Amino acid sequence: MAGITSFRITLAVKNDTVLPELAARAKDLSVVFDNVIGEWVAGNERKFARGMGASDAGIDQDTFAGGATRWKGLTERYAKQKEREGFPDWLMVRTGELMNAMTTRDALGEAIGPQQAIFGMPLDEEQADKVIGNWGRRQTIFLDRRDRLGIEREIKNYMQFGGNYRELMFAQGLQAAARRDEVKRMDAEFQFRMSEE
Numbered sequence: 001m002a003g004i005t006s007f008r009i010t011l012a013v014k015n016d017t018v019l020p021e022l023a024a025r026a027k028d029l030s031v032v033f034d035n036v037i038g039e040w041v042a043g044n045e046r047k048f049a050r051g052m053g054a055s056d057a058g059i060d061q062d063t064f065a066g067g068a069t070r071w072k073g074l075t076e077r078y079a080k081q082k083e084r085e086g087f088p089d090w091l092m093v094r095t096g097e098l099m100n101a102m103t104t105r106d107a108l109g110e111a112i113g114p115q116q117a118i119f120g121m122p123l124d125e126e127q128a129d130k131v132i133g134n135w136g137r138r139q140t141i142f143l144d145r146r147d148r149l150g151i152e153r154e155i156k157n158y159m160q161f162g163g164n165y166r167e168l169m170f171a172q173g174l175q176a177a178a179r180r181d182e183v184k185r186m187d188a189e190f191q192f193r194m195s196e197e
Helices: 016-027 030-049 076-084 097-102 125-134 145-161 165-196
Strands: 059-061 069-071 108-112 117-122
Touching (some): 030 108, 030 117, 117 125
Antiparallel strands (some): 059 069, 108 117
């Protein structure tokens, strides 16, 4: 039981002189993988949130390229047991331990190399057993549409800006926000001066 996702990077380059630099970046995607795993773990929260109130009907997770990861509803017997024992109407959440494991990076196994990353299975054996036991009815480890778009974005930004792409983009965002604030301040000053005249 393993999910494997692979991708091919196709570059459209206007300036041939950057090809060696891009080729070097493509040989080591470990920075991208590290960021992708962090985003995936954070995104697991929204996947579990979709199951709130869906114990009976189940839910289709929003996956990419036409397919859907279906979390089937609970059997009537199990739903009644959960209710009787005071657990919430929340698909894939009984005690919250599995959700916590899937949304806490330190609780998941991972191995990152320059060309591949392996991640997703909880380190805690009991939580891993829950993932394995539910695989046929409610697959817990998967990439949804936002995960896949995020991977594409991370690769694009890495290839464009290099290994410190997040820091550069953050700095650019701060600069853009400062420019917007300055324009607003100047507009406000201009409006104030106009009203005084």
